[in-house]
Amino acid sequence: MSMDRFARAASIDGKQFAAGLLERIKKDVEILKAQTGVVPGLAVVLVGDDPASSVYVASKHRQTVAAGMKSFVHQLPAETSQNELLGLVHRLNVAPEVHGILVQLPLPVHLDPNAVIQAIHQDKDVDGFHVSNAGRLFTGNPVLVPCTPLGCMMLLKDTLGENLSGLHAVVVGKSNIVGKPMAQMLMNAHCTVTVVHSQTRDTAELCRAADILVVAAGRPGLVRGDWIKPGAVVIDVGINRIQDGGKSKIVGDVAFGEAGHARAITPVPGGVGPMTIACLLSNTLTAFRGQHNLAIAA
Numbered sequence: 001m002s003m004d005r006f007a008r009a010a011s012i013d014g015k016q017f018a019a020g021l022l023e024r025i026k027k028d029v030e031i032l033k034a035q036t037g038v039v040p041g042l043a044v045v046l047v048g049d050d051p052a053s054s055v056y057v058a059s060k061h062r063q064t065v066a067a068g069m070k071s072f073v074h075q076l077p078a079e080t081s082q083n084e085l086l087g088l089v090h091r092l093n094v095a096p097e098v099h100g101i102l103v104q105l106p107l108p109v110h111l112d113p114n115a116v117i118q119a120i121h122q123d124k125d126v127d128g129f130h131v132s133n134a135g136r137l138f139t140g141n142p143v144l145v146p147c148t149p150l151g152c153m154m155l156l157k158d159t160l161g162e163n164l165s166g167l168h169a170v171v172v173g174k175s176n177i178v179g180k181p182m183a184q185m186l187m188n189a190h191c192t193v194t195v196v197h198s199q200t201r202d203t204a205e206l207c208r209a210a211d212i213l214v215v216a217a218g219r220p221g222l223v224r225g226d227w228i229k230p231g232a233v234v235i236d237v238g239i240n241r242i243q244d245g246g247k248s249k250i251v252g253d254v255a256f257g258e259a260g261h262a263r264a265i266t267p268v269p270g271g272v273g274p275m276t277i278a279c280l281l282s283n284t285l286t287a288f289r290g291q292h293n294l295a296i297a298a
């Protein structure tokens with residue numbers, strides 16, 4: 001297929017998919033309440049007053065309540081000590097009304113995020129960052145997995161069908177939050193996976209070989225049109241605020257206007273972004289089912 005500048009890639013509507021997922025979650029919450037007599041609950045811990053984190057936490061609270069779950073928001077002052085924060089995590093670990101715990105990152109610099117994440121009980125770790133959950137994903141037995149790559153997988157399967165076996169997937173970025181779990185999920189789906197990062201040579205050439213290209217670098221417009229194979233499916237995870245003609249706007253890591261020859265691409269905003277909170281609530285139900293010895297939904 002020739003690279004046609006004027007072709008039009010399908011737009012992968014994450015907003016609409018997330019809305020459908022939230023409706024299904026709402027129904028599942030009702031069923032689980034009827035089955036167990038218990039309302040699923042999510043606790044979110046925010047330390048300090050980082051404006052972006054406050055917006056995310058408020059949005060998580062709203063959507064948790066809208067899904068019919070209990071939401072417990074713990075807002076702690078920026079000067080909270082490591083021991084105080086760990087104390088709260090330990091209390092939430094044993095609180096029967098709390099089925100999922102999320103500590104909003106980034107934490108103030110005097111706190112050690114890894115120690116806090118590892119203190120969360122693995123069965124309540126709805127961010128999927130605990131080493132036990134990372135290990136389960138790594139060994140092909142995932143239970144709670146990071147929300148953003150989970151959302152990416154859902155969008156990929158919605159676009160390409162359930163069977164991704166044998167496709168070549170290239171993941172740009174190797175963070176613990178997005179790149180690494182994404183690569184692992186694609187491997188578990190029997191893709192051939194290449195991971196590229198800031199030290200990779202020939203990044204453009206490697207990307208050009210991808211049937212599935214997932215980009216999570218945090219670099220606006222990094223992936224140019226000629227990095228994309230005609231017919232590839234492109235998932236742009238990047239969220240970058242840039243100044244454009246005196247106005248501030250959010251863009252992804254892919255030069256969207258140059259990607260017309262892709263088969264489909266997620267827009268930014270409106271692609272991966274809306275999936276993350278929906279997947280957090282989905283993980284909360286997975287955690288709830290696990291704690292009530294109910295079968296985990298596929």
Ligand code: NAD
Binds near residue numbers: 174237
């Ligand atoms: P990170 O900074 O932890 O990791 C970035 C990765 O990209 C690193 O592995 C780095 O090696 C790689 N990278 C940087 N420059 C590169 C280059 N020029 N070529 C190839 N690789 C390069 O970031 P992260 O937490 O993984 O997030 C990545 C992006 O995704 C950010 O824009 C972030 O805002 C966004 N994000 C979005 C969501 C969401 O949609 N809900 C969630 C998490 C992250």
